[in-house]
Amino acid sequence: MAQLQITDLHVEFGGLRAVDGLDFEVEKGEILCLLGPNGAGKSTTLDLICGKTQPTGGSIRFEGMEISQMQEFRRARLGIGRKFQVPSVYKELTVSENLSVARSRRPGILHALTRFALSDGRAVAPILERVGLESKADDLAGNLSHGETQWLEIAMLIAQDSRLILMDEPTAGMTIQETARTADIFRALSDSHTLIVVEHDMSFVRTVADRIVVMNRGAMLAEGTIAEIESNDDVKTAYLGH
Amino acid sequence: MTSRLFYDLVALVIFALVIVLGVPAIMGFDGFELNTFARYLALAIVSLALALSWGGAGLLNLGQAATFGMGSYAMAMHLKLKASGDGLPDFMGWNNVPELPLLWVPFQSLAFTLLAGLMIPAFVGGLIAIFMFRARIAGVFVAIITLAFLVAFQLVVIEQQGITGGQNGLTGLAPLSLPGWTVDTYGVGFYYLVAGCLMVAITLGIFITHSKFGLILKAIREDADRTRFFGYNVANYQTVIFCISAALAGWAGMLYTLVLEFASPTYMSVSFSLAIVIWCAVGGRESVLAAAIGAILVNMLEGRLSDVFVEGWNLILGVIFVLVVMFMPRGLHGLIGSGWQIITGKAGKPGMRPVDTGAAALPAKSAQER
Ligand SMILES: Nc1ncnc2c1ncn2[C@@H]1O[C@H](COP(=O)(O)OP(=O)(O)OP(=O)(O)O)[C@@H](O)[C@H]1O
Ligand SMILES: [Mg+2]
Numbered sequence: 092m093a094q095l096q097i098t099d100l101h102v103e104f105g106g107l108r109a110v111d112g113l114d115f116e117v118e119k120g121e122i123l124c125l126l127g128p129n130g131a132g133k134s135t136t137l138d139l140i141c142g143k144t145q146p147t148g149g150s151i152r153f154e155g156m157e158i159s160q161m162q163e164f165r166r167a168r169l170g171i172g173r174k175f176q177v178p179s180v181y182k183e184l185t186v187s188e189n190l191s192v193a194r195s196r197r198p199g200i201l202h203a204l205t206r207f208a209l210s211d212g213r214a215v216a217p218i219l220e221r222v223g224l225e226s227k228a229d230d231l232a233g234n235l236s237h238g239e240t241q242w243l244e245i246a247m248l249i250a251q252d253s254r255l256i257l258m259d260e261p262t263a264g265m266t267i268q269e270t271a272r273t274a275d276i277f278r279a280l281s282d283s284h285t286l287i288v289v290e291h292d293m294s295f296v297r298t299v300a301d302r303i304v305v306m307n308r309g310a311m312l313a314e315g316t317i318a319e320i321e322s323n324d325d326v327k328t329a330y331l332g333h
Numbered sequence: 334m335t336s337r338l339f340y341d342l343v344a345l346v347i348f349a350l351v352i353v354l355g356v357p358a359i360m361g362f363d364g365f366e367l368n369t370f371a372r373y374l375a376l377a378i379v380s381l382a383l384a385l386s387w388g389g390a391g392l393l394n395l396g397q398a399a400t401f402g403m404g405s406y407a408m409a410m411h412l413k414l415k416a417s418g419d420g421l422p423d424f425m426g427w428n429n430v431p432e433l434p435l436l437w438v439p440f441q442s443l444a445f446t447l448l449a450g451l452m453i454p455a456f457v458g459g460l461i462a463i464f465m466f467r468a469r470i471a472g473v474f475v476a477i478i479t480l481a482f483l484v485a486f487q488l489v490v491i492e493q494q495g496i497t498g499g500q501n502g503l504t505g506l507a508p509l510s511l512p513g514w515t516v517d518t519y520g521v522g523f524y525y526l527v528a529g530c531l532m533v534a535i536t537l538g539i540f541i542t543h544s545k546f547g548l549i550l551k552a553i554r555e556d557a558d559r560t561r562f563f564g565y566n567v568a569n570y571q572t573v574i575f576c577i578s579a580a581l582a583g584w585a586g587m588l589y590t591l592v593l594e595f596a597s598p599t600y601m602s603v604s605f606s607l608a609i610v611i612w613c614a615v616g617g618r619e620s621v622l623a624a625a626i627g628a629i630l631v632n633m634l635e636g637r638l639s640d641v642f643v644e645g646w647n648l649i650l651g652v653i654f655v656l657v658v659m660f661m662p663r664g665l666h667g668l669i670g671s672g673w674q675i676i677t678g679k680a681g682k683p684g685m686r687p688v689d690t691g692a693a694a695l696p697a698k699s700a701q702e703r
Contacts, residue, residue: 141562167564179559181552191545192552198564200573203546207338210545251563 092155094119094285095140095255100149100159102139109135111309113149117255122277122286124296126320127306128330133289134176136306137257140287141173142166153255168198172253176260176289178240182233186224186243189232190215193247215250221276222246237264245273249280256280258288262295274298305329338543344622345535352528357521364517367524368592373632374527375588378534380612380628381621382581385538387610388618389547390574391471391554396461396479397609399486400454400579402601404586406490406497407453409596410437411446412506423505428495436496443511450587451580458579459572466568466575471557480603487601502597509591518594527588531625534581538621541577550574604647611654617666627664 093116100113110132117123125133138144140151142163151159158166181189191211197203219225222242227235232243241264248256258277262270270292277286277299290296296303296317303320305313307329313320320326352374360366379401386392413422414437421433439445465478490497498504509516516523541547549570552560557567590596599605609628616627631653639646661668 208548
């Protein structure tokens, strides 16, 4: 059984069908890249999976469980993590505090009351190193550059350690080197995590994607390997806008 | 131990020395003089209680005076019963109340009273909190709802004369009798009792602030929605800090009744609630110690100035508040923090939180999203 099953998913925003009869599945351990022109409904699809948006119809099953009506913190506890298109970190907290918040394996109040704020420091240090932010551990996240902020949010998702990670345009604003490093991290992550990645950078997609789903106007347009997608006529038409 | 926790503990030790040794020495260990100061210390507790919810979690509770009042009345009911011996409290007779109302009966017991002074405010605060935070009410609406509750609660207390003593409150109280010690409000011992309570409250506050719980609350303050996606039950976190804050306010209220030897519905007034906000803002709402110091300083100032400007004190208080909001939004605590960074040349480094205006109490974004 696929880890995530999306069936006939719908959502409307005041008449606009942002997601309109979407079906796809994601297997455990794969990296699925979600492509599509601007406004195709990619971010909205991730919103529906993580609970930011409620669907108007259809079903989302995660590891066999229907989650489409579940509160967002419950979905997070089940094992779904989300990186947002606009990097969402806590600007008033330091980098290491951000990671401590993200490291939420035990999100209960009693546990939190009996731990110091930075008790996660040792656990998150290797993650900081992995994304190259170790020298910024005590800086306020609000003082980071855009690229560093992207790294921080990626690091937060590594710290959160969800089984299914939803990444919305993780390499936006990154240099070529940074993008390559992100690709390495994603490949390493996919050993023990499933990833859905929304990306526009095709060379990045080529390096990381196990499989690709192309969306257009809220529905699936094509699905397959990179080679299949690149030779698909419907996809070409959608991107050229005819 | 993190360096910030270390600094807070050092500051606490210095503060404790001043309160335990400095102040009594200056006042020549005179119980009468110290009684006035004990009043400030009791108010410091309610100020730090507000700092926990407002500074720590971005929840501006304008109903803090209500929970303070509950603690205050709990203590007063106990002492009134002690003063009345086997008879009914005098005001009940004047109001034709035939027998002791059920609500009063358990307050015969000191243990129940002490527990009730903490738990009733916590319970009521928790009830309001659950209703608000489950519905994801945030920002200015929290202030409006808690303010509305305060106004309604004060009305009920004044209205229910037979039970509460109405406008007059509860007067003619017996001294508190603890096992082995009858508390003399004008004794040095009483001052140390209040000072000890304040130290315990501050220590508790510091540990909450520096716990992971405190960190998650800061995260919620900045972006509640983001925090949900990490699996935290935001409403529960907010509710718990509201309860803790309310319990501390109740504790302060109990001490306040002991200091003044009566309980009055004016403790539950809007102006008293706003005064708490001002103390907290002056000291710095992000630190429980600073909020406590803010309460002490403003009340000392009031003690000096209100004799001179009898009618004008509220105006002065208002002006202080406007100045603080405009020129030092993070209070004296923020001012000292910034000064420290200039000295050590570490501007922009940790501890240097981005300066937000009072509007940080009103994180506007979470409400409309869903
Ligand atoms: N909360 C909302 N309210 C109203 N309309 C919305 C909302 N969220 C998304 N939309 C609309 O739904 C459509 C799909 O948006 P979505 O953000 O999912 O696109 P996308 O595929 O992520 O595009 P991009 O590549 O530009 O990020 C767009 O037309 C957008 O304007
Ligand atoms: Mg998008």
